[in-house]
Each structure stands twice: as structure tokens, then as C-alpha cells.
Amino acid sequence: AMSTGKTQAVADNEEWQRWWGDQTVLMTVAARASDKAAYKQRLHDLVLIMCKFTTWGAAIPNADLAAGHISRSIALAWNWYPDLWKEDERRMIIDTVRTRMNTLCQHIYGGPGKAWWAGYYLANHNQVPVNGAAFCGVAFINDIPEASEWLAASWLNFQQVIKHSYADGSCAEG
DSSP, X not given: OOOTTOOHHHHHTTTTHHHHHHHHHHHHHHHHHOOOHHHHHHHHHHHHHHHTSSOSOTTTTTSSHHHHHHHHHHHHHHHHOTXXXXXXXXXXXXXXXXXXXXXXXXXXXXXXXXXXXXXXXXXXXXXXXXXXXXXXXXXXXXXXXXXXXXXXXXXXXHHHHHHHSXXXXXXXXX
């Protein structure tokens, strides 16, 4: 959650949610590196907690940095540990990811009322959530029919990222 010294903008945009996604990636790797049951239990709990967040980010709900960090982490956990969740938990994860990634995918396409970053290919606000959509596309390809669309939208977006990047593949934001 929030620590002291965070700005109101950070709180309003729910930037703190990125931490949850990053910690979940680390826990996924820790669970792979060790057989400790506590790591898998913590991974299980982190994924379920994030699925219960009202949105992944607030500035552009389910379509900005928090959505990218969280979706990437859930996809990795889902892909590496498909048997970690009970059936009702699997359904909740699938329903949550499906709804939020479909929203994100609509923002990738751009247009009126969509995320400002849709055509700004050198911004991390573009690359991070689109990366999350790609991870979810791979992880949920056999569970969610729209996953192939998330992969296609990500592929098309990253072709533009490469086209607009410097010759060495870098850009001002990395």
C-alpha cells in the first residue's frame, strides 16, 4: 500500500499497484527456484488479491502502467503454475484478465476517448501495458478466445515501436 511521502497524483493514479505486479514476478521466480510451499502460497495469494482490485490503475483504468505490471505478473504465474488455483479461483482469474485485457486492447487500437499513448510508440506508457497484453495473450491462449487478438494487437504495436526507435533499438525512455 501507500507509504508516507507519496504524492496525491501517485495515490490517485494507483501507481502503487505496479509494486504488486513487480513483487508477483519476483515471487513467481522465487517459487521456481525453490520448492518452498510458502512461495507458491504467497504467489497464489498475490494473484487473487490483484484480481480483486477494482481497476488496474485509475488514470486510464486497466490500460496504463499498473495494468501492464499486473497483467504481466498474472500471466507469468498462470503460465508457470497452471494448477495453483482451485476451479472457482481459475474462473475469477480468467474473467478478470479477460475483461481487463479486452479493455486494454481497445486502447491499443487508439481513436477518440482512448489512451493518449496509443500512437506514441516511444513512451513506456505504451510499451509496458502492451507488453502485459502480449504476456496475457501467450499465457491465456488456450483459456480465453480473445487472447489471440491481444497477441496480434501487441505484435502490430511493437512493429511500430521498432520502426520509431533509434537504429540500435533504444528510445528516450529505454
